Amino acid sequence: MSTKEFRRNLAVFPIGSVMKLTDLTARQIRYYEDFGLINPHRSETNRRLYSLNDIDRLLEIVELMDDGLTLKGIQKRFESGKMTQSPEPKESEQLSDQDVRRILRDELGI
Numbered sequence: 001m002s003t004k005e006f007r008r009n010l011a012v013f014p015i016g017s018v019m020k021l022t023d024l025t026a027r028q029i030r031y032y033e034d035f036g037l038i039n040p041h042r043s044e045t046n047r048r049l050y051s052l053n054d055i056d057r058l059l060e061i062v063e064l065m066d067d068g069l070t071l072k073g074i075q076k077r078f079e080s081g082k083m084t085q086s087p088e089p090k091e092s093e094q095l096s097d098q099d100v101r102r103i104l105r106d107e108l109g110i
Contacts (some may be wrong), residue, residue: 011041011049018050021104022058029058035071037061037078052100 015026022029033048038057040048046065064074 008052011051011054013050013052013055015048015050018055018058021055022062024058024062032058032061032071034077037071037075 003085013021015029018024018029019026029038030062033040038050038054038061040050040054061074065071086096
């Protein structure tokens, strides 16, 4: 696993941060987890921790729902492999750490 892939899979975001980044409520996020659309890491104290890939998945779910898909439809797409985590961009398209921080600051309005 490359360093960048490792970073994207590293579960470090608590649900409060994910709520701010995605404009979803905690209840919505937990519902998507119950539905099997995301699978956050659990800490030793059973606290949910999310990775950048989890956040991308949540944003993808919101976008698909805005396009009119139901949760069942989204679940079927994920299960069939038609919709999986976004493929890793080519080396020339990969974001630097500085780009990721800038995007997060822009999204959070900092």
